Amino acid sequence: MASISVPTSSALRHAQLIPATHPAVFKTLHRLSRPSLLSLALDWLDERNQENTGPYLLSQNDADDAQDTYPPVTSLHALREIYTDLQAKKGSKRDVVDRIIEGDWRDGISLYQLAMADMQYLYDHPASQKWTALKIVRLNPSEDKKPPSIPRFHPATFLQNLQREVLPDVKAHYNLDRHSTLPLTILRIFILESPYNTTLALQSRQKAFDSSKTFYVAFPDCSPYVYVSLAAPTIPGATADNKSFRKLMLEGIPKAFSKPRERYKLESTSLSARNLDALVEQRGGGRTNAAGGGWSVYVSDSKATANPLNFQQPTPEASVPEEEPEEPTSLGMKRKRVSDASVLKRRKLLATSRFGSTGLPNDGKGIERLDIQIQDTFPSKTPVEEEDIWNPDPSPTSNQHKKGRRSTINFERHDDEEVQTDRWRPDVRITFQGQHVFAGIRKLVEEGVVDGEKMPGWMTGEEGVSIGVVKEGRIRGFKGSGM
Numbered sequence: 001m002a003s004i005s006v007p008t009s010s011a012l013r014h015a016q017l018i019p020a021t022h023p024a025v026f027k028t029l030h031r032l033s034r035p036s037l038l039s040l041a042l043d044w045l046d047e048r049n050q051e052n053t054g055p056y057l058l059s060q061n062d063a064d065d066a067q068d069t070y071p072p073v074t075s076l077h078a079l080r081e082i083y084t085d086l087q088a089k090k091g092s093k094r095d096v097v098d099r100i101i102e103g104d105w106r107d108g109i110s111l112y113q114l115a116m117a118d119m120q121y122l123y124d125h126p127a128s129q130k131w132t133a134l135k136i137v138r139l140n141p142s143e144d145k146k147p148p149s150i151p152r153f154h155p156a157t158f159l160q161n162l163q164r165e166v167l168p169d170v171k172a173h174y175n176l177d178r179h180s181t182l183p184l185t186i187l188r189i190f191i192l193e194s195p196y197n198t199t200l201a202l203q204s205r206q207k208a209f210d211s212s213k214t215f216y217v218a219f220p221d222c223s224p225y226v227y228v229s230l231a232a233p234t235i236p237g238a239t240a241d242n243k244s245f246r247k248l249m250l251e252g253i254p255k256a257f258s259k260p261r262e263r264y265k266l267e268s269t270s271l272s273a274r275n276l277d278a279l280v281e282q283r284g285g286g287r288t289n290a291a292g293g294g295w296s297v298y299v300s301d302s303k304a305t306a307n308p309l310n311f312q313q314p315t316p317e318a319s320v321p322e323e324e325p326e327e328p329t330s331l332g333m334k335r336k337r338v339s340d341a342s343v344l345k346r347r348k349l350l351a352t353s354r355f356g357s358t359g360l361p362n363d364g365k366g367i368e369r370l371d372i373q374i375q376d377t378f379p380s381k382t383p384v385e386e387e388d389i390w391n392p393d394p395s396p397t398s399n400q401h402k403k404g405r406r407s408t409i410n411f412e413r414h415d416d417e418e419v420q421t422d423r424w425r426p427d428v429r430i431t432f433q434g435q436h437v438f439a440g441i442r443k444l445v446e447e448g449v450v451d452g453e454k455m456p457g458w459m460t461g462e463e464g465v466s467i468g469v470v471k472e473g474r475i476r477g478f479k480g481s482g483m
Contacts, residue, residue, distance in 0.1 A: 011163055012173035012190070012197050014052040017108030020101045022202075024209035025109050028117045029100060033124065034093040040120050041083050041100060044113060045076055052112040055079060055104040070103025079104060108199075115175035115188050118214065123180070127274040129216060129229040133283040136224045136254060139263035150224045151257040151264060155185070158256050165252030169195045170245060182280055183221040190214050191245050212242040217253065218276065222285035225269065226253060227276070270465040271367075278365040282464040293460030296356035343448075350452040351445040354460050359442035366436030367466050372458065374430070375471045377423035 018025060029037065044053035057079075058072040073079050086096065105113075122128060136151055159174050166172055173190040191213045194201040218227040228250060254264040273279055282292065291299045351359075358365075434440050438461040445452040450459075458468065458475035468475040 010197060011159075011166075012111055012171050012192060014110060014112035014173075014175075016111045016173075016197065016202065017199055018111065018114065018202050020106055020108055022109075022209075025101060025114070026097065028114055028121075028209075029097050030093070032093075032117065032121055034091070034096055035087070036120050036124055037093060037096045037100075038083055038087050040117060041096075041104075042080060043116065044105075045080050045083065047076070049112075050076070052110050053116075056106050068103075070099050072103070111173045111190070112175065114209075115173065115177075115190070118188060119175070119177050119186070122186075122216070126276065130272060130274050131218065131227040131229055131276060131279055133225050133227050133269045133271045133279050134266040135269050135283075136226065136257060136264050137267050139254075139258075139265045150222065151262075153185070153219050153257075159187075161256035162249075162252050165248070165255055167245075167248065169193070171195070171197050171201070172249070179218075179276075182276055183285065184227075184276070184280065185219045185221075187217045187219065188214065189217065189249060191242070191249065193245070210242075212246075215246055215249075218279075220280055220284050223283065225279075225283040226266070227279050227283075228253075270467050272369075272466050273367045275364070275366055275368070278367050281365045292464045293358060293457060293462035294354050294356040295462060296358045344446075347446050347448055347452070351442050354445065354452050354455070355438065355442045358461055359436075359438040361436060361439045361443075363439075366439060367461075368433065368435065368437065369466060370430075370432040370437045371467045372430045372432075372475070373469050374428040375425055375469055376473070377425050 032040065043049065045055065046053075055076070056072055057076070058074050073082070101109075155176050159176075162174075163172070171192045171194055173192070175188045175190075177186050177188070179186060190209075192201065216229040220227070250266070254266050257264045269283060271279065271282055280286075286299075432441070438459075441450065441455075441459050444450040445455070456470070456473065456475075457463075458465075458470065463475050465475065470476075
């Protein structure tokens with residue numbers, strides 16, 4: 001008698017099997033490196049994971065097939081020895097994938113195994129996802145002036161509440177994993193458009209495992225923020241339904257945190273990055289959330305950084321004044337050479353005072369893109385000598401058209417801002433892009449390309465945003481809804 005599928009409200013189980021011949025299984029495993037595949041297989045063979053990752057073993061009643069390319073073994077210990085030996089040998093990644101699919105897990109790969117493979121890829125490629133930091137705030141702020149409380153993240157209760165927000169004709173698989181180096185927990189969510197949570201539901205849909213159906217939510221420890229991997233505007237293969245499902249799941253996050261008489265919502269923090277270290281630094285549970293740029297020296301725990309609050313400063317060494325070399329100019333005036341050691345030292349000290357302990361090339365906390373729109377009104381009177389933060393270019397090319405891609409970021413006006421029509425506001429948009437934006441600006445200050453004394457504070461990362469609007473010389477992020 002054929003099995004009958006009954007609609008259910010429960011989530012997809014960890015042990016739910018996917019056929020080993022499914023294209024999604026090969027695609028997920030093949031994108032991992034050979035060392036990561038072997039390490040992942042050994043994790044699957046761990047005694048604690050056998051309920052969800054059990055391999056195909058040869059029992060006493062089964063006959064051994066001599067023509068089997070990958071003959072099954074009789075115990076987990078023997079199988080672990082095989083994969084341990086493969087780690088010490090050289091070989092191709094395809095051989096390992098074929099052994100997993102056609103041999104040791106020929107009966108199928110569980111959803112838990114696929115989740116572990118996706119997490120392994122995320123750890124091997126930290127920049128594969130673009131994360132957006134969202135703040136969890138009270139829906140109705142209390143009238144008392146007590147500091148806002150941080151909602152407690154209890155994994156079992158949170159997942160149970162989040163499951164209630166899912167539509168009845170949609171199933172989801174949840175997998176929680178603790179980050180190995182950062183103080184945060186990552187939740188992987190896989191969405192399936194089906195009212196059933198059976199193997200047949202997974203087999204009947206060819207596009208059930210495309211990238212638009214999987215996203216991640218990171219929960220930093222002791223922090224009122226969450227990081228979601230929903231910043232990419234376009235995802236290959238994404239449809240309108242998939243985007244609506246992802247949005248519905250995102251809206252369910254603050255509801256899962258809520259409880260009676262204590263409701264929450266998500267607000268945008270105007271900070272997005274592919275680097276989780278940068279988000280933990282700017283929107284984590286430490287003391288540096290509002291101390292970026294040069295202010296970071298007041299919260300640095302490093303003994304190598306001199307804290308200005310420490311009044312017992314070391315005694316400076318006696319220095320002998322050196323005669324500064326001078327270079328005559330065409331007008332008979334004298335100025336310091338650009339390559340003078342004292343000038344270079346002053347630039348580095350100036351960069352240190354503006355950036356503090358941030359913006360270092362190898363700190364691993366870089367933001368890849370900074371989009372700024374300047375909404376200041378055009379000055380009514382142009383000064384005779386107008387100085388810019390950039391050094392003047394002697395070549396007469398200021399009026400030439402400069403090529404470049406226009407920023408596609410949609411900057412919206414705050415509701416509390418007054419529209420002024422009597423003054424002209426030019427549409428000026430600045431985009432900094434690179435591996436570490438603020439480290440690049442700091443290098444420009446040290447090289448003398450940017451005047452570190454006159455540049456605005458938002459160029460040092462003081463506000464901790466990746467998109468903002470500058471008005472009256474001050475930068476503002478977007479505090480609206482994060483949906």
